[in-house]
Amino acid sequence: MSLDSPALAPNRGCRDTPVLKERGQREVFCGLTGIIWLHRKMQDAFFLVVGSRTCAHLLQSAAGVMIFAEPRFGTAILEEKDLAGLADANTELDREVARLLTRRPDIKQLFLVGSCPSEVIKLDLARAAERLSGLHAPHVRVYNYSGSGIETTFTQGEDACLAAMVPTLASTTARELLVVGALPDVVEDQCLSLLAQLGIGPVRMLPARRAADLPAVGANTVFALVQPFLGDTHAALIRRGARHLPAAFPFGEEGTTLWLWAVAQEFGISRAHFDAVTAAPRARAAKAVAAHAETLNGKSVFFFPDSQLEIPLARFLARECGMTPLEVGTPFLHAAITGPDLDLLPEGPVISEGQDVDRQLDRQRAAAPDLTVCGLGLANPLEAQGHTTKWAIELVFTPVHFYEQAGDLAALFSRPLRRKALLSKGVAA
Ligand code: SF4
Numbered sequence: 149m150s151l152d153s154p155a156l157a158p159n160r161g162c163r164d165t166p167v168l169k170e171r172g173q174r175e176v177f178c179g180l181t182g183i184i185w186l187h188r189k190m191q192d193a194f195f196l197v198v199g200s201r202t203c204a205h206l207l208q209s210a211a212g213v214m215i216f217a218e219p220r221f222g223t224a225i226l227e228e229k230d231l232a233g234l235a236d237a238n239t240e241l242d243r244e245v246a247r248l249l250t251r252r253p254d255i256k257q258l259f260l261v262g263s264c265p266s267e268v269i270k271l272d273l274a275r276a277a278e279r280l281s282g283l284h285a286p287h288v289r290v291y292n293y294s295g296s297g298i299e300t301t302f303t304q305g306e307d308a309c310l311a312a313m314v315p316t317l318a319s320t321t322a323r324e325l326l327v328v329g330a331l332p333d334v335v336e337d338q339c340l341s342l343l344a345q346l347g348i349g350p351v352r353m354l355p356a357r358r359a360a361d362l363p364a365v366g367a368n369t370v371f372a373l374v375q376p377f378l379g380d381t382h383a384a385l386i387r388r389g390a391r392h393l394p395a396a397f398p399f400g401e402e403g404t405t406l407w408l409w410a411v412a413q414e415f416g417i418s419r420a421h422f423d424a425v426t427a428a429p430r431a432r433a434a435k436a437v438a439a440h441a442e443t444l445n446g447k448s449v450f451f452f453p454d455s456q457l458e459i460p461l462a463r464f465l466a467r468e469c470g471m472t473p474l475e476v477g478t479p480f481l482h483a484a485i486t487g488p489d490l491d492l493l494p495e496g497p498v499i500s501e502g503q504d505v506d507r508q509l510d511r512q513r514a515a516a517p518d519l520t521v522c523g524l525g526l527a528n529p530l531e532a533q534g535h536t537t538k539w540a541i542e543l544v545f546t547p548v549h550f551y552e553q554a555g556d557l558a559a560l561f562s563r564p565l566r567r568k569a570l571l572s573k574g575v576a577a
Contacts, residue, residue, distance in 0.1 A: 161490055161493055162491075162493040162494075162499055163483070163487055163490040163491050165495070165499050168499065168500040169500075169501050169502055170503055170504040170507065171502050171504065172502075172504025172505065173504060173505045174301075174453075174502075174505060176301045176302055176453065176454060176503070176523065177301070177302040177523070178301070178302070179294070179296065179299070179301065179302065179304045179306075179308055180203055180210075180263065180295040180305060181210050181295075181302055182295060182304075183197070183261065183295065183305065184545075185544070185545065187219060189330045189333075189357065190356070190359075191357050191358055192254060192257060192359055193220060193255070193256070193257040193259060193359075194221065194222075194259070195222075195259045196221070196258060196261065197221070197222070197223040197261045197295070198261065198263060199224075199225070199261075199264070199265050200226055200263065203223055203264075204225060207221065207223065220255070222248075224240075224241060226269070237269075237271050241260075241276055241280075242279075242280065242283070245290075249287075256289070256359040257288065257289050258284075258288055258290045259290075259312075260273045260290065261295045261305075262292065262293065262294035262296055262299075263294075264296045264297050264298050267294065267299070277290045277291055278290075289359065291313060291316070293305075293308040293309050294308055295308065301479040301480070302455050302479070302544075303377040303544060304380075304456075304480075306329075306330055306378070307377055308380060310378065310380075311380035311384045313354070314354075314381060314384035314385055314387075314388060315384065317362060317364055318362075318364040319365065319388075321366050322350070322364070322369075323369075323370075324350045324351070324352055324364075324369055324370075325352070325370055325414075325415070326352050326369050326371040326372075327352070327353050327371070327374060328371050328372070328373050328378060329354075329373055329374035329378055331547075331549055334547060335549050335550055338550050338551070339374070339398075339550055342550070342551075345425045346408065346412055346415075348417065352364075354381075365385060365390050366390070369390035369391070370391050370393055371385055371391070371392055371393065372410065373392070373397075374407075374549060376397055376456050376457060376482070376486050377455065377456035377457070377480075378485070379482045379485060382482075382484070394410070394485070394487060395409075395410035395411070396460065396463065397457075397549075398549045398550050399548060399549065399554075399557060400464040400467075401433035401434045401437060401551065402464075402468055403463070404550050404551050405426060408422070409422060426551075430551065433551040433552070435555075436555025436556075437468050437554050437555055439555065439558075440558035440559050440562035441470055441558065443566055444471050444561055444562050444565070445469065446471075447518035447519060447565065448471065448472045448517045448518045448519070449462070449471045449472070449517055449519045449520075450473075450475050450517035450520045451473070451475060451477050451478075451521045452477050452512075452520070452521065452522035452526060453478050453479045453502070454479070454522070454540035455479075455540060455541075455544050456478050456480060456482075457544070458477060458478045458521070459481070459486045459490060459493065460489045461543065461557075462476040462493055463492045464557065466493060466494050469561070471561075472496070473494075473497040474497055474498070474515045474517050475508075475515065476493070476497050476498070477501075477508065478499075478501055479502065479503070480501060480502075512535075517535070518536065518565065519538060519564065519565060520536065520537045521540050521543075522538075522540060523540055523541065524539055524541060536564050536565055536568045538560065538561055538563075538564050543557075543560060546560060548560070
Protein backbone atom coordinates (compact mmCIF):
# COMPACT_ATOMS: atom_id res chain seq x y z
CA MET A 149 0.00 0.00 0.00
CA SER A 150 1.17 3.51 -0.73
CA LEU A 151 -0.26 6.61 0.86
CA ASP A 152 0.05 8.51 -2.40
CA SER A 153 -1.55 5.80 -4.50
CA PRO A 154 -3.71 7.00 -7.39
CA ALA A 155 -6.51 4.94 -5.81
CA LEU A 156 -6.92 7.90 -3.44
CA ALA A 157 -8.26 9.99 -6.32
CA PRO A 158 -11.92 10.77 -5.55
CA ASN A 159 -13.15 9.80 -9.03
CA ARG A 160 -12.22 6.18 -8.28
CA GLY A 161 -13.97 6.03 -4.93
CA CYS A 162 -17.56 6.25 -3.72
CA ARG A 163 -17.66 9.81 -2.34
CA ASP A 164 -19.84 10.96 -5.26
CA THR A 165 -21.90 7.78 -5.60
CA PRO A 166 -25.61 8.69 -5.38
CA VAL A 167 -26.94 7.40 -2.05
CA LEU A 168 -30.07 5.23 -2.02
CA LYS A 169 -32.08 6.73 0.85
CA GLU A 170 -34.72 4.45 2.30
CA ARG A 171 -37.26 4.90 5.05
CA GLY A 172 -39.50 2.05 6.16
CA GLN A 173 -39.55 -0.98 8.41
CA ARG A 174 -36.23 -1.24 10.28
CA GLU A 175 -34.44 -4.14 11.95
CA VAL A 176 -32.04 -2.35 14.30
CA PHE A 177 -31.31 -1.91 18.02
CA CYS A 178 -32.17 1.25 19.91
CA GLY A 179 -29.45 3.41 21.45
CA LEU A 180 -29.85 1.89 24.94
CA THR A 181 -27.51 -0.94 23.88
CA GLY A 182 -24.56 1.52 23.96
CA ILE A 183 -24.78 1.31 27.75
CA ILE A 184 -23.36 -2.21 27.59
CA TRP A 185 -19.91 -1.06 26.45
CA LEU A 186 -20.01 2.48 27.87
CA HIS A 187 -20.48 1.33 31.48
CA ARG A 188 -17.42 -0.90 31.18
CA LYS A 189 -15.36 1.95 29.77
CA MET A 190 -16.33 4.63 32.30
CA GLN A 191 -15.48 2.96 35.56
CA ASP A 192 -17.16 5.42 37.93
CA ALA A 193 -20.32 6.02 35.89
CA PHE A 194 -23.83 4.63 36.35
CA PHE A 195 -26.44 4.55 33.58
CA LEU A 196 -29.99 4.83 34.85
CA VAL A 197 -32.52 4.20 32.09
CA VAL A 198 -35.86 5.81 32.76
CA GLY A 199 -38.07 3.44 30.86
CA SER A 200 -40.35 0.44 30.80
CA ARG A 201 -39.92 -3.27 31.46
CA THR A 202 -39.24 -3.67 27.74
CA CYS A 203 -36.13 -1.47 28.12
CA ALA A 204 -35.00 -3.47 31.17
CA HIS A 205 -35.48 -6.72 29.23
CA LEU A 206 -33.52 -5.38 26.28
CA LEU A 207 -30.59 -4.47 28.52
CA GLN A 208 -30.69 -7.81 30.28
CA SER A 209 -30.66 -9.80 27.07
CA ALA A 210 -28.02 -7.60 25.40
CA ALA A 211 -25.77 -7.73 28.47
CA GLY A 212 -25.98 -11.52 28.77
CA VAL A 213 -24.04 -12.86 31.74
CA MET A 214 -22.86 -9.37 32.70
CA ILE A 215 -26.11 -8.78 34.58
CA PHE A 216 -24.82 -11.07 37.33
CA ALA A 217 -21.73 -8.93 37.96
CA GLU A 218 -23.39 -5.95 39.69
CA PRO A 219 -23.13 -3.84 36.55
CA ARG A 220 -23.30 -0.08 36.72
CA PHE A 221 -26.58 0.26 34.89
CA GLY A 222 -30.22 -0.24 35.72
CA THR A 223 -33.73 0.78 34.79
CA ALA A 224 -36.07 3.03 36.77
CA ILE A 225 -39.26 1.40 35.56
CA LEU A 226 -42.15 3.69 34.83
CA GLU A 227 -45.24 2.13 36.39
CA GLU A 228 -48.79 2.63 35.25
CA LYS A 229 -49.40 5.36 37.80
CA ASP A 230 -46.42 7.28 36.37
CA LEU A 231 -47.70 6.87 32.85
CA ALA A 232 -51.20 7.94 33.88
CA GLY A 233 -49.77 11.07 35.49
CA LEU A 234 -50.99 10.02 38.96
CA ALA A 235 -47.53 10.09 40.51
CA ASP A 236 -44.97 12.84 40.31
CA ALA A 237 -42.31 11.10 38.26
CA ASN A 238 -39.72 13.70 39.26
CA THR A 239 -40.22 13.06 42.98
CA GLU A 240 -39.93 9.33 42.38
CA LEU A 241 -36.82 9.82 40.27
CA ASP A 242 -35.16 11.97 42.94
CA ARG A 243 -35.90 9.29 45.53
CA GLU A 244 -34.53 6.47 43.33
CA VAL A 245 -31.38 8.45 42.55
CA ALA A 246 -30.78 9.31 46.22
CA ARG A 247 -31.19 5.62 47.15
CA LEU A 248 -28.82 4.52 44.38
CA LEU A 249 -26.11 7.05 45.26
CA THR A 250 -26.24 6.13 48.94
CA ARG A 251 -25.81 2.47 48.07
CA ARG A 252 -23.05 3.08 45.50
CA PRO A 253 -20.75 5.86 46.79
CA ASP A 254 -18.19 4.92 44.10
CA ILE A 255 -20.40 6.54 41.42
CA LYS A 256 -19.11 9.91 40.21
CA GLN A 257 -21.06 10.31 36.97
CA LEU A 258 -24.73 9.46 36.61
CA PHE A 259 -26.44 9.33 33.24
CA LEU A 260 -30.23 9.59 33.12
CA VAL A 261 -30.95 7.81 29.86
CA GLY A 262 -34.21 8.66 28.12
CA SER A 263 -36.27 5.90 26.46
CA CYS A 264 -39.35 5.72 24.24
CA PRO A 265 -41.80 5.73 27.21
CA SER A 266 -40.06 8.62 28.99
CA GLU A 267 -40.09 10.60 25.76
CA VAL A 268 -43.69 9.82 24.95
CA ILE A 269 -44.87 11.07 28.37
CA LYS A 270 -42.51 14.04 27.93
CA LEU A 271 -40.61 13.55 31.13
CA ASP A 272 -38.06 16.38 31.16
CA LEU A 273 -34.91 14.44 32.03
CA ALA A 274 -32.64 17.33 30.99
CA ARG A 275 -34.12 19.46 33.75
CA ALA A 276 -34.06 16.52 36.15
CA ALA A 277 -30.33 16.07 35.44
CA GLU A 278 -29.69 19.73 36.20
CA ARG A 279 -31.68 19.56 39.42
CA LEU A 280 -29.97 16.34 40.56
CA SER A 281 -26.53 17.67 39.63
CA GLY A 282 -27.22 20.60 41.95
CA LEU A 283 -28.39 18.27 44.72
CA HIS A 284 -25.45 15.86 44.51
CA ALA A 285 -22.59 18.23 43.56
CA PRO A 286 -19.64 18.14 43.83
CA HIS A 287 -19.53 14.39 44.44
CA VAL A 288 -21.63 13.33 41.44
CA ARG A 289 -22.28 14.97 38.08
CA VAL A 290 -25.62 14.07 36.49
CA TYR A 291 -26.07 14.06 32.70
CA ASN A 292 -28.97 13.26 30.44
CA TYR A 293 -29.19 11.83 26.93
CA SER A 294 -31.70 9.85 24.90
CA GLY A 295 -31.16 6.20 23.98
CA SER A 296 -34.72 5.74 22.76
CA GLY A 297 -35.62 3.82 19.64
CA ILE A 298 -37.52 6.88 18.42
CA GLU A 299 -34.40 9.03 18.50
CA THR A 300 -31.43 6.69 18.20
CA THR A 301 -30.15 3.58 16.42
CA PHE A 302 -27.70 1.26 18.23
CA THR A 303 -24.27 2.97 18.33
CA GLN A 304 -25.90 6.40 18.21
CA GLY A 305 -26.48 5.87 21.93
CA GLU A 306 -22.74 6.35 22.47
CA ASP A 307 -22.84 9.45 20.30
CA ALA A 308 -25.72 10.91 22.30
CA CYS A 309 -23.90 10.12 25.57
CA LEU A 310 -20.60 11.74 24.54
CA ALA A 311 -22.35 14.72 22.94
CA ALA A 312 -24.15 15.31 26.26
CA MET A 313 -20.80 15.49 28.06
CA VAL A 314 -19.07 17.93 25.67
CA PRO A 315 -20.79 21.16 26.82
CA THR A 316 -19.82 20.43 30.44
CA LEU A 317 -16.09 19.81 29.77
CA ALA A 318 -13.68 22.39 31.19
CA SER A 319 -12.20 24.99 28.82
CA THR A 320 -8.54 25.03 27.87
CA THR A 321 -6.23 26.87 25.49
CA ALA A 322 -3.71 24.01 25.49
CA ARG A 323 -2.83 22.37 22.20
CA GLU A 324 -3.89 18.79 22.79
CA LEU A 325 -5.03 15.82 20.78
CA LEU A 326 -8.41 14.45 21.78
CA VAL A 327 -9.14 10.86 20.68
CA VAL A 328 -12.90 10.44 20.60
CA GLY A 329 -14.84 7.17 20.83
CA ALA A 330 -15.00 4.33 23.37
CA LEU A 331 -12.32 1.70 22.77
CA PRO A 332 -11.72 -1.43 24.86
CA ASP A 333 -8.94 -0.64 27.37
CA VAL A 334 -6.40 -2.93 25.69
CA VAL A 335 -6.94 -1.20 22.32
CA GLU A 336 -6.87 2.26 23.90
CA ASP A 337 -3.50 1.38 25.46
CA GLN A 338 -2.12 0.35 22.05
CA CYS A 339 -3.40 3.57 20.48
CA LEU A 340 -1.81 5.70 23.23
CA SER A 341 1.46 3.78 22.99
CA LEU A 342 1.69 4.32 19.20
CA LEU A 343 0.95 8.04 19.58
CA ALA A 344 3.56 8.31 22.37
CA GLN A 345 6.19 6.54 20.26
CA LEU A 346 5.46 8.95 17.42
CA GLY A 347 6.03 11.85 19.83
CA ILE A 348 2.43 13.12 19.70
CA GLY A 349 0.92 14.63 22.83
CA PRO A 350 -0.56 15.48 25.18
CA VAL A 351 -3.33 13.04 24.28
CA ARG A 352 -6.71 12.94 26.02
CA MET A 353 -9.55 10.47 25.62
CA LEU A 354 -13.30 10.95 25.41
CA PRO A 355 -14.83 9.04 27.12
CA ALA A 356 -12.25 8.95 29.91
CA ARG A 357 -12.00 5.93 32.20
CA ARG A 358 -12.78 8.08 35.25
CA ALA A 359 -14.48 11.43 35.82
CA ALA A 360 -11.21 12.86 37.17
CA ASP A 361 -9.54 12.22 33.78
CA LEU A 362 -12.15 14.02 31.68
CA PRO A 363 -10.49 16.13 28.99
CA ALA A 364 -10.76 19.90 28.63
CA VAL A 365 -11.54 21.41 25.25
CA GLY A 366 -10.96 24.68 23.40
CA ALA A 367 -9.81 26.44 20.23
CA ASN A 368 -6.42 24.68 20.20
CA THR A 369 -7.87 21.18 20.65
CA VAL A 370 -7.65 18.94 17.60
CA PHE A 371 -9.68 15.77 17.68
CA ALA A 372 -9.63 12.48 15.80
CA LEU A 373 -12.58 10.08 15.86
CA VAL A 374 -12.00 6.35 16.29
CA GLN A 375 -15.65 5.51 15.67
CA PRO A 376 -17.66 6.63 12.65
CA PHE A 377 -20.99 7.04 14.45
CA LEU A 378 -20.11 10.19 16.40
CA GLY A 379 -21.88 12.84 14.32
CA ASP A 380 -23.45 14.77 17.22
CA THR A 381 -20.25 14.60 19.30
CA HIS A 382 -18.31 15.90 16.26
CA ALA A 383 -20.74 18.84 16.00
CA ALA A 384 -20.63 19.52 19.77
CA LEU A 385 -16.80 19.59 19.78
CA ILE A 386 -16.73 21.95 16.81
CA ARG A 387 -19.13 24.22 18.70
CA ARG A 388 -16.54 24.31 21.51
CA GLY A 389 -13.92 25.51 18.98
CA ALA A 390 -12.10 22.18 18.50
CA ARG A 391 -10.92 21.14 15.03
CA HIS A 392 -11.60 17.74 13.47
CA LEU A 393 -8.83 15.78 11.72
CA PRO A 394 -10.66 13.86 9.00
CA ALA A 395 -9.12 10.45 8.37
CA ALA A 396 -9.95 6.91 7.34
CA PHE A 397 -10.93 4.87 10.42
CA PRO A 398 -8.25 2.71 12.09
CA PHE A 399 -9.50 -0.66 10.83
CA GLY A 400 -6.90 -2.92 9.27
CA GLU A 401 -3.30 -2.14 8.43
CA GLU A 402 -4.10 0.53 5.86
CA GLY A 403 -6.83 2.27 7.87
CA THR A 404 -4.67 2.38 11.00
CA THR A 405 -1.70 3.78 9.04
CA LEU A 406 -3.82 6.47 7.37
CA TRP A 407 -5.43 7.44 10.70
CA LEU A 408 -2.07 7.70 12.47
CA TRP A 409 -0.52 9.56 9.53
CA ALA A 410 -3.32 12.17 9.52
CA VAL A 411 -2.58 12.84 13.21
CA ALA A 412 1.20 12.69 12.71
CA GLN A 413 1.09 15.29 9.95
CA GLU A 414 -0.89 17.65 12.17
CA PHE A 415 1.83 17.36 14.82
CA GLY A 416 4.72 17.81 12.34
CA ILE A 417 6.10 14.26 12.61
CA SER A 418 8.51 13.33 9.81
CA ARG A 419 7.68 10.54 7.42
CA ALA A 420 10.94 8.79 8.25
CA HIS A 421 10.15 8.70 11.98
CA PHE A 422 6.58 7.65 11.22
CA ASP A 423 7.77 4.75 9.06
CA ALA A 424 10.32 3.68 11.68
CA VAL A 425 7.66 3.52 14.42
CA THR A 426 4.95 1.84 12.35
CA ALA A 427 6.99 -0.59 10.20
CA ALA A 428 6.92 -3.57 12.59
CA PRO A 429 3.24 -3.37 13.66
CA ARG A 430 2.25 -2.75 10.02
CA ALA A 431 4.07 -5.88 8.92
CA ARG A 432 2.44 -7.90 11.73
CA ALA A 433 -1.01 -6.59 10.80
CA ALA A 434 -0.56 -7.26 7.08
CA LYS A 435 0.59 -10.82 7.81
CA ALA A 436 -2.32 -11.49 10.16
CA VAL A 437 -4.84 -10.16 7.63
CA ALA A 438 -3.28 -12.15 4.78
CA ALA A 439 -3.99 -15.40 6.64
CA HIS A 440 -7.74 -14.67 6.42
CA ALA A 441 -7.70 -12.88 3.06
CA GLU A 442 -7.08 -16.29 1.46
CA THR A 443 -10.64 -17.23 2.44
CA LEU A 444 -12.14 -13.80 1.69
CA ASN A 445 -10.43 -12.96 -1.60
CA GLY A 446 -12.82 -12.83 -4.57
CA LYS A 447 -15.93 -13.20 -2.37
CA SER A 448 -18.80 -10.69 -2.40
CA VAL A 449 -20.28 -9.04 0.68
CA PHE A 450 -23.60 -7.28 1.39
CA PHE A 451 -24.05 -5.04 4.44
CA PHE A 452 -27.41 -4.41 6.08
CA PRO A 453 -27.43 -1.16 8.14
CA ASP A 454 -26.57 -1.62 11.80
CA SER A 455 -23.79 0.38 13.45
CA GLN A 456 -22.45 2.98 10.95
CA LEU A 457 -19.21 0.96 10.90
CA GLU A 458 -20.27 -0.43 7.51
CA ILE A 459 -18.46 2.00 5.20
CA PRO A 460 -15.02 1.76 6.85
CA LEU A 461 -15.41 -2.02 7.15
CA ALA A 462 -16.39 -2.37 3.48
CA ARG A 463 -13.27 -0.34 2.62
CA PHE A 464 -11.14 -2.69 4.73
CA LEU A 465 -12.67 -5.83 3.19
CA ALA A 466 -12.36 -4.50 -0.37
CA ARG A 467 -8.81 -3.17 -0.18
CA GLU A 468 -7.10 -5.47 2.29
CA CYS A 469 -9.03 -8.72 1.87
CA GLY A 470 -9.95 -8.63 -1.85
CA MET A 471 -13.73 -8.75 -1.30
CA THR A 472 -16.32 -7.11 -3.56
CA PRO A 473 -18.93 -5.08 -1.65
CA LEU A 474 -22.29 -5.30 -3.46
CA GLU A 475 -24.34 -3.08 -1.14
CA VAL A 476 -23.12 -1.09 1.84
CA GLY A 477 -26.09 -0.14 4.02
CA THR A 478 -25.65 2.28 6.89
CA PRO A 479 -28.25 3.73 9.28
CA PHE A 480 -26.81 7.22 8.68
CA LEU A 481 -24.25 8.56 6.26
CA HIS A 482 -22.17 11.46 7.58
CA ALA A 483 -20.01 12.57 4.65
CA ALA A 484 -17.65 14.77 6.72
CA ILE A 485 -16.85 11.77 8.91
CA THR A 486 -16.80 8.80 6.52
CA GLY A 487 -15.63 10.82 3.45
CA PRO A 488 -12.01 9.57 3.60
CA ASP A 489 -13.27 5.97 3.71
CA LEU A 490 -15.72 6.60 0.86
CA ASP A 491 -12.82 7.97 -1.22
CA LEU A 492 -11.00 4.67 -0.78
CA LEU A 493 -13.95 2.33 -1.26
CA PRO A 494 -13.71 1.07 -4.86
CA GLU A 495 -16.54 2.19 -7.13
CA GLY A 496 -19.33 -0.32 -7.61
CA PRO A 497 -21.47 -1.03 -4.54
CA VAL A 498 -24.91 0.44 -3.87
CA ILE A 499 -24.50 2.84 -0.94
CA SER A 500 -27.76 2.91 1.01
CA GLU A 501 -28.80 4.97 4.00
CA GLY A 502 -31.70 4.06 6.29
CA GLN A 503 -33.79 0.96 5.71
CA ASP A 504 -36.90 -0.53 4.19
CA VAL A 505 -36.09 -4.07 5.22
CA ASP A 506 -38.32 -5.97 2.78
CA ARG A 507 -36.98 -4.10 -0.23
CA GLN A 508 -33.45 -4.57 1.03
CA LEU A 509 -34.03 -8.30 1.48
CA ASP A 510 -35.22 -8.43 -2.15
CA ARG A 511 -32.00 -6.74 -3.27
CA GLN A 512 -29.93 -9.07 -1.10
CA ARG A 513 -31.62 -12.12 -2.62
CA ALA A 514 -31.09 -10.81 -6.15
CA ALA A 515 -27.43 -10.00 -5.43
CA ALA A 516 -26.81 -13.46 -3.90
CA PRO A 517 -23.69 -12.36 -1.96
CA ASP A 518 -21.17 -14.85 -0.60
CA LEU A 519 -21.41 -13.15 2.81
CA THR A 520 -24.19 -11.05 4.34
CA VAL A 521 -23.47 -8.82 7.33
CA CYS A 522 -26.67 -8.26 9.32
CA GLY A 523 -28.26 -8.14 12.76
CA LEU A 524 -29.40 -11.13 14.82
CA GLY A 525 -33.01 -10.71 13.71
CA LEU A 526 -32.09 -11.50 10.10
CA ALA A 527 -29.08 -13.79 10.48
CA ASN A 528 -30.70 -17.15 11.24
CA PRO A 529 -33.60 -16.74 8.79
CA LEU A 530 -31.07 -15.91 6.05
CA GLU A 531 -28.88 -18.88 7.04
CA ALA A 532 -31.95 -21.10 6.75
CA GLN A 533 -32.32 -19.87 3.18
CA GLY A 534 -28.75 -20.90 2.41
CA HIS A 535 -27.00 -17.52 2.83
CA THR A 536 -23.81 -17.22 4.86
CA THR A 537 -24.10 -14.44 7.44
CA LYS A 538 -21.98 -12.51 9.88
CA TRP A 539 -23.72 -11.05 12.94
CA ALA A 540 -22.99 -7.34 12.84
CA ILE A 541 -23.22 -6.81 16.61
CA GLU A 542 -19.95 -8.69 17.19
CA LEU A 543 -18.14 -6.00 15.23
CA VAL A 544 -19.09 -3.52 17.94
CA PHE A 545 -18.36 -5.75 20.96
CA THR A 546 -15.06 -7.27 19.74
CA PRO A 547 -11.75 -5.34 19.87
CA VAL A 548 -11.19 -4.61 16.15
CA HIS A 549 -9.31 -1.29 15.92
CA PHE A 550 -5.61 -0.66 15.21
CA TYR A 551 -2.78 -2.90 14.05
CA GLU A 552 -2.83 -5.71 16.60
CA GLN A 553 -6.53 -6.42 16.06
CA ALA A 554 -6.43 -6.33 12.21
CA GLY A 555 -6.15 -10.11 11.98
CA ASP A 556 -9.02 -10.61 14.46
CA LEU A 557 -11.16 -8.24 12.40
CA ALA A 558 -10.54 -10.20 9.19
CA ALA A 559 -11.19 -13.43 11.13
CA LEU A 560 -14.68 -12.25 12.09
CA PHE A 561 -15.57 -12.27 8.38
CA SER A 562 -13.62 -15.35 7.30
CA ARG A 563 -14.96 -17.58 10.10
CA PRO A 564 -18.53 -17.99 8.79
CA LEU A 565 -17.21 -18.78 5.31
CA ARG A 566 -14.78 -21.35 6.70
CA ARG A 567 -17.48 -22.90 8.88
CA LYS A 568 -19.76 -23.15 5.87
CA ALA A 569 -17.02 -24.86 3.85
CA LEU A 570 -16.26 -27.29 6.70
CA LEU A 571 -19.93 -28.15 7.23
CA SER A 572 -20.55 -28.74 3.54
CA LYS A 573 -17.50 -31.03 3.46
CA GLY A 574 -18.98 -32.88 6.43
CA VAL A 575 -22.27 -33.28 4.59
CA ALA A 576 -20.49 -34.54 1.47
CA ALA A 577 -18.42 -37.08 3.44
S1 SF4 B 1 -35.95 2.63 24.46
FE1 SF4 B 1 -37.69 2.17 23.12
S2 SF4 B 1 -36.87 0.77 21.56
FE2 SF4 B 1 -35.41 0.80 23.28
S3 SF4 B 1 -36.03 -0.92 24.57
FE3 SF4 B 1 -37.03 0.90 25.41
S4 SF4 B 1 -39.05 0.92 24.41
FE4 SF4 B 1 -37.75 -0.47 23.22
